[in-house]
Each structure stands twice: as C-alpha cells, then as structure tokens.
Amino acid sequence: MPRYLPEPARHTNDLPQTAVLLVNLGSPAAPTPKAVRAYLKEFLSDPRVIELPDWLWQPILHTVILTTRPKVSAEKYASVWTREGAPLVVHTAEQARFLKGYLGEAGIKNVPVRWAMRYGSPGVGEVLSHLKAEGVTRILVAPLYPQYAASTTASVMDALGTWLARIRNQPEIRVLRDFHSDLGYIAALAAQIRRHRSPPFTGTKLVLSFHGLPEKSRALGDPYYDQCQETAALLAQALDLKPDTYCVTFQSRFGREDWLQPYTQETLEHLPGQGVRAVDVFCPGFVADCLETLEEIALFNREKFLAAGGSQFRYIPALNEAPEWLAALAALTEKNLRQAGWIAGESTCSLPPKPLNPK
Numbered sequence: 001m002p003r004y005l006p007e008p009a010r011h012t013n014d015l016p017q018t019a020v021l022l023v024n025l026g027s028p029a030a031p032t033p034k035a036v037r038a039y040l041k042e043f044l045s046d047p048r049v050i051e052l053p054d055w056l057w058q059p060i061l062h063t064v065i066l067t068t069r070p071k072v073s074a075e076k077y078a079s080v081w082t083r084e085g086a087p088l089v090v091h092t093a094e095q096a097r098f099l100k101g102y103l104g105e106a107g108i109k110n111v112p113v114r115w116a117m118r119y120g121s122p123g124v125g126e127v128l129s130h131l132k133a134e135g136v137t138r139i140l141v142a143p144l145y146p147q148y149a150a151s152t153t154a155s156v157m158d159a160l161g162t163w164l165a166r167i168r169n170q171p172e173i174r175v176l177r178d179f180h181s182d183l184g185y186i187a188a189l190a191a192q193i194r195r196h197r198s199p200p201f202t203g204t205k206l207v208l209s210f211h212g213l214p215e216k217s218r219a220l221g222d223p224y225y226d227q228c229q230e231t232a233a234l235l236a237q238a239l240d241l242k243p244d245t246y247c248v249t250f251q252s253r254f255g256r257e258d259w260l261q262p263y264t265q266e267t268l269e270h271l272p273g274q275g276v277r278a279v280d281v282f283c284p285g286f287v288a289d290c291l292e293t294l295e296e297i298a299l300f301n302r303e304k305f306l307a308a309g310g311s312q313f314r315y316i317p318a319l320n321e322a323p324e325w326l327a328a329l330a331a332l333t334e335k336n337l338r339q340a341g342w343i344a345g346e347s348t349c350s351l352p353p354k355p356l357n358p359k
Contacts (some may be wrong), residue, residue, distance in 0.1 A: 002166040007132065009322040016172075018342045019112040019136040020103075020333055021127060022096050022155050024144045026119035026287065027086035031077035044120045053213075080294040089117070090178040091269040091320045092144065095329065098321060104329035108343055110134065111295035118156055125163040131171075138172040138342050140333065144287050146185060148178035149224040151214060169199060174340045176332065180227040181234060184328030189284050191230075191324040192240040196316040197280055204278040204312070205245060205271060207264070208232050208287040209297060212250035215258040225260055231284055251283075251301075252292050268301050272309030279305060287325065289318040 028039035034232035044050055044065060050057050083281040084090045098116040100343070103111055112134070131139060143156040157175060164170055193206070210228045218225050232248045235241075244345050258357035264281075271279060283293050283300070300314035305313045336344045 003166070005104050005129070005166050007167075007169060012134070012138075016137045016342070017110075017135050018140070018337065019131050020099070020140045020142060020215070021113065021124075021131070022092060022099070022115040022142050022144055022336075023124060024088060024092045024115070024117055025119035025152070025290070027088050029121060029289070031074050031081045031086075032224055033074045034072040036074045036077060037066055038071065038151060039120055045156075046119075046151075046155055048151045048158060051216075061178045063331060066290060070252050076295045077291060079299060080291060086290075088247075088290035088292060091318075092117075094321050095144075095288065095326065096336075098326045099329055099333065102326055103333065104292055106330065106334060108337070109335075110336060111343075118152075118159060124156065124159040128160070128163050128189040132167070136171060138174075138340070140174050140176065140340070140342075142176040142329075142333065142336075145285070146178060146182075146287065147180045147210070147224050147227040147340060148222075150217065150220075150222050151213065153177060172340075172342075174235070174342075176226065176335060176336055181331055182328065182332060185325070186231070186234045186238055188284075188319055188322060188324035188328045189235050189271075192319055192322050193235075193239060193280075193282055193316055195322075196314070199262050203276070204280060205247065206241065207247055207274045207279050208248055208282045209249045209251045209264045209265065209281055209283050211283075212259045212263070214255075215260055216306040218260070228285065230258055236305060251296060264297070265301055265304055268310070269308045273307070277310055278312035278314075279310065280314045283318060286318055288317045292320055 015150055026039065026043065028035040041061070044061055045058075047054075050061075080087055092115050096113045100111075100113040103109075103113070112131065114127050114131060116122050116124045118124060141156070141160060143153045145152040145156075148154075160173065164173070179221060189227070190343065197204075197206075210232075213222065226251075228246065236243075236246055247262070247267065249262050249264040249267045250260040253259045253263060268281075269278065281297055283297060285358075286293050294316070302313045302315065334343070
C-alpha cells in the first residue's frame with residue numbers, strides 16, 4: 001500500500017475552496033448485536049477512550065465486553081431507534097443541513113457543510129477524502145463537543161492526524177476546540193430549558209447531567225470537569241437559578257474505578273428521600289439526542305427516580321434543531337472562518353435567528 005493517497009494535480013492559480021466538517025461521536029449501523037459489536041470494538045479500542053495498556057485491555061475487551069455487551073446494548077439502541085435511523089446520526093445530519101442554510105442566508109455561500117462520525121460511518125477520514133476530491137483546500141473541523149475532553153475532542157484530532165499523515169498535498173485545517181462558555185451556546189441551552197419547563201418550579205429540581213469521565217482524567221490535566229462546571233454556572237446565571245434549585249451530575253459510568261461525581265443515577269435515587277419529588281433533567285453537554293440521553297436518562301434513570309419515591313420526571317430534549325442552537329452554531333462557524341482569514345467582510349450571523357427551513 002502506498003504511503004500517500006493518490007490525488008489529482010492542482011494548479012497554483014486554483015482559488016482556495018473552504019468547507020466545514022461537523023463531527024460527532026457515532027452510532028452502530030443498526031440496533032443489532034452484530035452491528036453493535038463492530039461499533040463497540042472500534043470505540044473501545046481507541047486509547048483515548050480506554051487509557052489502559054493494550055496487553056491488559058484487549059483480552060478483556062475481546063473475551064468479556066464484546067461477548068456480553070453487544071446484545072444488551074443492541075436492545076437499548078432498539079428502544080430509541082427511529083424510522084430514519086440512530087437519533088444522533090439523524091440530528092447531526094440535520095444540523096449540518098441547517099447550518100449550510102444559515103451560512104447561506106448570511107452571505108457565506110459556496111461553503112460545503114458535511115458531517116462525520118468519529119466511530120462508525122461515515123468516518124472522519126472518509127468524509128475528508130471526499131472533500132479533498134471535490135477540490136476543497138481549507139477545512140474547518142468542528143467537533144460537536146461543547147466541553148473539551150481527551151476522550152472526545154482530542155480523539156477527533158487523532159483521526160484528523162491519521163488522515164493527514166496519508167495526504168501529500170494537505171489542506172489548511174482549523175479546529176473548533178470547544179465552546180463551553182460561548183454566549184450563543186449558553187443562550188441556546190437557556191432557551192431550550194425555558195421552552196420545556198412549565199412554571200412555577202416550586203419543589204422541582206433541575207438536574208444538569210453531563211457525560212462522565214474517569215476521575216483520574218482531572219489529575220492528568222483534562223479540563224473537562226472544570227468546563228462542565230463553568231457551563232452549568234453560566235447557564236444558571238442565564239436562567240437566574242438559585243443554588244438550591246439545580247445540581248450538576250455526571251452519567252454513563254463504565255467500569256469499577258471512580259468517575260466524576262456526583263453520579264446522576266445515585267443523585268436521582270437520593271433526591272426523593274431529601275424531599276424532592278419532581279425533577280427536570282437536561283444534558284447540556286449533548287447537542288443532539290442519543291442513546292445516553294434518550295435511553296439512559298429518559299428511560300432508565302426515570303425508572304430509578306420514580307422507584308425511589310419520585311412523582312414527576314421530565315427529560316428536556318437536547319438542542320437538536322432548536323433555532324437558537326443553529327444560530328449559535330452558525331455564529332461560531334462564521335467567527336472561526338473569519339479568524340482563519342477564509343472569509344472577509346462584517347459579521348452577519350446573529351441572535352435571535354429567523355425561521356429557516358433550508359433545502
């Protein structure tokens with residue numbers, strides 16, 4: 001196999017062409033044990049996700065995890081699967097479609113907007129190769145993770161680096177590292193919560209559940225925990241929340257080691273005993289609904305809360321195609337394109353957005 005991928009010659013007088021690539025985590029191709037096994041094998045083989053030596057982890061992965069987990073996980077995926085496919089994939093594709101329209105309305109035309117998945121299909125390298133074949137020479141890569149973590153954002157950068165290592169005539173690359181404190185993103189979160197909460201909130205607690213990471217990630221220098229706390233604080237400020245009316249938790253624990261705390265499940269199980277009978281649960285770290293929000297939170301943790309004595313559990317959907325989020329994403333995209341010097345003129349993306357249904 002040649003070291004570098006073959007590519008057509010480019011003339012020095014060719015005009016630069018810019019594109020945007022949105023990247024999210026990924027999903028199995030189908031809610032079946034076979035598809036889930038292939039997905040988990042790729043996902044859990046990433047050293048950014050499982051920080052253990054291969055000699056220790058790979059035997060566990062192949063003899064335990066991949067022989068027992070796919071069937072159980074497939075049933076969970078099936079419980080949230082839609083006619084269009086995996087929710088995460090469907091929402092990511094829609095966000096890319098709308099972003100293209102928002103940019104076009106702002107006068108930023110002829111900029112392709114594509115989407116890819118870090119694990120599964122379409123892969124990052126696959127989509128990048130398509131863009132390069134189309135003549136794209138400048139690419140803004142936007143991982144859709146508001147808070148930076150080595151296991152998410154850095155893993156996207158790894159995939160980007162793997163692809164670049166095989167490219168002879170490399171394109172210019174700019175990466176959106178994180179946007180945990182972006183005011184447009186915070187405003188979109190606040191708007192989504194207001195849209196789904198019905199006042200008065202007396203006795204109702206707002207649980208802000210972020211995806212969890214091993215506790216050791218903080219000691220190793222990962223900024224994720226601090227960025228989650230900052231997002232929550234800014235969101236609470238935007239909603240004018242008193243400290244005792246909301247809490248920050250972490251979900252999706254995997255394995256036996258300590259993870260970031262407090263845990264979402266344990267918190268929801270303990271709240272009824274503290275006199276909290278009603279909760280609204282929102283996941284600010286997910287810009288699109290997925291297995292972790294729709295099954296783990298809206299189904300599994302709902303059952304845990306009600307079984308512990310709770311009376312009302314409301315899951316607030318992720319940002320998905322909320323207009324405030326799409327406008328914020330467009331503004332973030334435009335800002336980065338301008339900072340890179342890839343577009344000129346005055347900024348035109350702003351909040352609030354006007355209704356738009358781009359094709």
